[in-house]
Amino acid sequence: MERNEIFQKVQEVLVDALAVDEDEVTPEASLTGDLGAESIDFLDIVFKLEQAFGFKIEQGELFPDNVTQNPEYVQGGRVTETGMAELKRRLPHGDFSRLESDPQVTRVGEIFTVDALVNFCETKLQRAA
Amino acid sequence: MWIDRVLELVPRERLVAIKNVSLAEEHLHDHFAADAELRLDAMPLMPMSLVVEGMAQSAGILVGHASGFQEKVVLAKVAKAELDRDPTPGVTLRYTATIQSLTAQGAATQGVVEMLDHARASEGFVRIGSIDLMFSQVDHNMSGLQFPEHNFVFSESFQTLLRTSGIDWPSA
Numbered sequence: 001m002e003r004n005e006i007f008q009k010v011q012e013v014l015v016d017a018l019a020v021d022e023d024e025v026t027p028e029a030s031l032t033g034d035l036g037a038e039s040i041d042f043l044d045i046v047f048k049l050e051q052a053f054g055f056k057i058e059q060g061e062l063f064p065d066n067v068t069q070n071p072e073y074v075q076g077g078r079v080t081e082t083g084m085a086e087l088k089r090r091l092p093h094g095d096f097s098r099l100e101s102d103p104q105v106t107r108v109g110e111i112f113t114v115d116a117l118v119n120f121c122e123t124k125l126q127r128a129a
Numbered sequence: 130m131w132i133d134r135v136l137e138l139v140p141r142e143r144l145v146a147i148k149n150v151s152l153a154e155e156h157l158h159d160h161f162a163a164d165a166e167l168r169l170d171a172m173p174l175m176p177m178s179l180v181v182e183g184m185a186q187s188a189g190i191l192v193g194h195a196s197g198f199q200e201k202v203v204l205a206k207v208a209k210a211e212l213d214r215d216p217t218p219g220v221t222l223r224y225t226a227t228i229q230s231l232t233a234q235g236a237a238t239q240g241v242v243e244m245l246d247h248a249r250a251s252e253g254f255v256r257i258g259s260i261d262l263m264f265s266q267v268d269h270n271m272s273g274l275q276f277p278e279h280n281f282v283f284s285e286s287f288q289t290l291l292r293t294s295g296i297d298w299p300s301a
Contacts, residue, residue: 017208040205040235044263047230047237059234 001125003118010117013048017041025114030098032109049117055124062120063112064090068105079103087111093120130286131183132224135190135294144191144226148183150175152218174215180222180242181210184260188226188238190287192264195231197299198283201276205235205265212258214244221245223254235265 011025018035031037037045042063050057059065064087067073073083084103088096094111137145150157152173163171185204193202216222223243230237239261243254267276288298 040263040265043232043235043265044206044208044237050230059232 003122006121006125007114007118009052010049010114010121013045013052014114014117017044017048027113027115027118029114030095030110031112031114031117033098033107035114037109037112045117049121053121053125055128057124060090062091062093062117064108068108074105077105079105079108091116093117093123130186130290131179132186132290135187135291135296136223138191138194138296141191141195141228141231143228144187144194144224146183146187146190146224146226148222148224150216150218150220150222157218172217174217175222177210177212177215180212180216180258181207181260183222184224184226184240184242185262186287187224188228188236188240188262189264189282190291191226191228192231192236192238192266193283193287194299195228195236196266198280198287200266201268201280201282202236202264203267203282204262206263208237208261208263210258210260212242212260214257216244216257219247221247221254229261233266234269235263238262238264 007027011022014020014025014035015022018037018041020035024035029035046057046062067083067087067090070083073080073086079087079099084096084100087094087108091111093116095113095116096111098110099107132146132148135144135146137143156179157173157175160174160176161171163169189202189204193200221244223245225241225243227239228236229239240259241256242258242260244257245254246252291298
């Protein structure tokens with residue numbers, strides 16, 4: 001599947017799950033900061049991506065589990081160097097540019113841009129091929 | 130409860146329930162729809178929010194049943210709710226909830242709402258809308274919040290409903 005086709009499917013999923021307009025879903029838009037996603041929306045997006053692409057997404061595979069609650073990874077409201085490395089290891093598809101410039105734990109959601117979702121789906125599809 | 134009886138339960142798949150709308154329900158008297166343009170007089174009706182609640186209870190039982198009612202299943206998102214007609218006193222609503230996705234963290238369900246107008250019984254149940262929902266199984270939520278140990282969701286009224294519907298409450 002071409003990257004452009006993957007983007008279009010991801011765009012459809014996000015328009016449906018987050019009730020946003022198509023033109024808001026740009027590659028650099030972050031799910032939480034720009035598109036207003038809340039925690040339950042992440043599960044909704046996982047379900048909808050599974051249906052759209054026909055692959056299975058394991059818990060914690062796309063969005064991190066129990067990272068921000070771990071005191072080794074987050075101290076004083078900021079993601080530690082260890083935490084940043086762990087997030088990058090778990091989420092190779094993520095966009096860390098905004099979080100690295102200001103590692104506030106509240107900005108962890110900004111790892112998940114539309115482009116990061118496209119990266120994730122592209123890698124999953126390549127592995128399945 | 131906002132459903133009166135469970136008619137059918139196919140575990141992890143589908144649940145069908147009915148709700149008889151009665152003029153004896155006080156909330157109906159607080160919701161009068163009137164449309165001057167269509168020259169429709171005001172009349173008591175069941176508000177959409179309570180139809181959504183009926184579907185949430187139907188779908189919630191279906192999701193809860195999948196774990197033997199051990200999980201705390203909480204309505205987390207109304208993904209879509211469309212209703213073409215208002216339920217009025219004397220009609221019967223039929224909720225059909227279907228599981229679309231189910232994991233340890235939560236579930237997505239699709240729902241169809243139908244209405245039987247007993248004055249036009251020959252028409253049978255007519256589809257009046259659809260309600261798609263998301264549920265969170267809160268002990269497995271990603272935020273790591275802690276909740277009380279006892280299951281505050283599936284209270285005695287849920288158990289009574291299942292018992293009167295002839296469905297066994299699963300043993301733990």
